[in-house]
Amino acid sequence: MRQTTTEAFAALADLLGDRFTTAQAIRDQHAQSESHVISGPPDAVAFPRSTEEVSILLRIAHEHHIPVVGWGAGSSLEGHALAAHGGITVNFSQMAQLLEVRPEDMLVRVQPGITREALNTELRATGLFFPVDPGANASLGGMAATRASGTTAVRYGTMRDAVLALEVVLADGTVIRTGTAAPKSSAGYDLTALIVGSEGTLALITELTLRLQGQPEAVSAAVCAFPDMTSAVDCVIETIQSGVPMARIEFLDPAAVAACNAYSGQALPAAPHLLVEFHGSAAGVAEQAERFGEIAADQGCSGFQWAERAEDRAALWKMRHNAYPACLASRPNATSVITDVCVPISRLAEAVEETAADIAASPISGPILGHVGDGNFHAILLVEKGNAAEEHEAMRLAGRMAERALRLGGTVTGEHGIGMGKLGYMEAEHGAGWAVMGAVKRALDPRGILNPGKLLPPVQ
Numbered sequence: 357m358r359q360t361t362t363e364a365f366a367a368l369a370d371l372l373g374d375r376f377t378t379a380q381a382i383r384d385q386h387a388q389s390e391s392h393v394i395s396g397p398p399d400a401v402a403f404p405r406s407t408e409e410v411s412i413l414l415r416i417a418h419e420h421h422i423p424v425v426g427w428g429a430g431s432s433l434e435g436h437a438l439a440a441h442g443g444i445t446v447n448f449s450q451m452a453q454l455l456e457v458r459p460e461d462m463l464v465r466v467q468p469g470i471t472r473e474a475l476n477t478e479l480r481a482t483g484l485f486f487p488v489d490p491g492a493n494a495s496l497g498g499m500a501a502t503r504a505s506g507t508t509a510v511r512y513g514t515m516r517d518a519v520l521a522l523e524v525v526l527a528d529g530t531v532i533r534t535g536t537a538a539p540k541s542s543a544g545y546d547l548t549a550l551i552v553g554s555e556g557t558l559a560l561i562t563e564l565t566l567r568l569q570g571q572p573e574a575v576s577a578a579v580c581a582f583p584d585m586t587s588a589v590d591c592v593i594e595t596i597q598s599g600v601p602m603a604r605i606e607f608l609d610p611a612a613v614a615a616c617n618a619y620s621g622q623a624l625p626a627a628p629h630l631l632v633e634f635h636g637s638a639a640g641v642a643e644q645a646e647r648f649g650e651i652a653a654d655q656g657c658s659g660f661q662w663a664e665r666a667e668d669r670a671a672l673w674k675m676r677h678n679a680y681p682a683c684l685a686s687r688p689n690a691t692s693v694i695t696d697v698c699v700p701i702s703r704l705a706e707a708v709e710e711t712a713a714d715i716a717a718s719p720i721s722g723p724i725l726g727h728v729g730d731g732n733f734h735a736i737l738l739v740e741k742g743n744a745a746e747e748h749e750a751m752r753l754a755g756r757m758a759e760r761a762l763r764l765g766g767t768v769t770g771e772h773g774i775g776m777g778k779l780g781y782m783e784a785e786h787g788a789g790w791a792v793m794g795a796v797k798r799a800l801d802p803r804g805i806l807n808p809g810k811l812l813p814p815v816q
Contacts, residue, residue, distance in 0.1 A: 468497020
């Protein structure tokens with residue numbers, strides 16, 4: 357360890373006490389992720405409890421040129437929170453407070469470490485809820501940093517739509533606030549939007565002001581089977597283009613259905629399925645369900661199963677949220693390359709069909725599922741642990757998905773983000789815009805200490 361790093365770590369130990377550690381076991385925990393990306397552990401891990409502590413930590417790190425990486429729940433899928441260049445991982449689990457609920461304004465202020473499930477538990481008595489649901493019980497700071505979305509994005513939008521304001525700490529320790537509690541603003545650059553999705557490369561988030569939604573009067577959900585993937589995807593496209601206000605519309609291919617059946621004890625037919633949910637008034641939900649039923653019937657849908665009781669809906673969406681571990685369990689001794697793309701809704705059928713054909717012609721399996729209501733779908737490419745040939749094939753398939761999405765006018769990731777895993781596609785998607793992102797990075801973090809090696813062009 358360099359002398360300057362030793363001095364910095366001594367100062368941080370004085371600041372945080374036993375909440376700053378270089379213990380190997382803790383460091384190793386922060387080298388793990390759900391990603392196929394591999395990285396070594398950080399040199400130290402810090403557990404701040406306040407914005408002031410984060411500010412001092414970054415001031416010290418900036419002075420000594422030490423990399424700093426934010427950590428929420430560790431559920432990111434492209435290696436965002438891994439310490440690619442060592443340094444300090446800042447774990448926000450001890451900054452997890454609900455600071456203020458303002459029901460009259462339908463907003464809430466929270467610290468970044470609180471998870472979406474914990475927030476909604478706190479909100480139960482208010483008649484409000486936070487709608488962004490990526491499946492994993494992610495931290496809200498991490499969700500903002502990666503501009504997460506999920507099953508409800510088709511109706512309620514993504515973190516881009518949900519974040520009204522932020523408190524963040526810049527690379528040199530400066531604390532700023534972006535945005536306000538007002539519903540809209542025309543005052544200058546939208547710094548909130550700049551930080552949301554920046555993956556911790558521009559600042560560390562220490563507080564969020566989030567938009568809430570009212571609990572719907574009525575909720576109804578259903579699962580239905582289709583004769584083939586084209587019919588299921590065409591049903592999605594027609595439903596969206598018809599203006600039916602779906603709360604969720606999720607797709608599972610036959611391989612994903614089989615995995616979910618085995619894992620969750622279901623008995624769905626071995627066919628492509630849609631899982632749908634409607635929110636609104638009782639009359640509105642009934643009308644939406646009827647219209648969707650007509651569209652689905654025209655596409656050859658069968659086996660409609662309604663889930664109107666809360667416990668039945670919970671079981672249905674638990675099955676969907678458990679699809680990833682279910683797919684992993686479907687192949688013993690397997691790991692996965694899980695990837696996502698997003699395309700215009702008019703090109704969704706083409707994207708899914710070509711992806712399915714690629715996987716069918718491959719020696720590895722890859723269940724397809726996703727939030728197809730907004731053109732976003734995933735492939736869980738299953739590879740035998742330690743099998744280099746299968747790993748190479750999975751990366752080839754993932755690359756084909758990314759290139760296909762760009763060809764169809766879409767993006768290489770609808771919600772997983774870039775991190776390290778998809779860094780190689782940024783120039784192809786953004787062209788000269790990627791260099792502009794690099795210029796913004798240099799302006800806000802001239803020493804390059806914030807999450808280096810992620811999202812942005814390599815430092816020349």
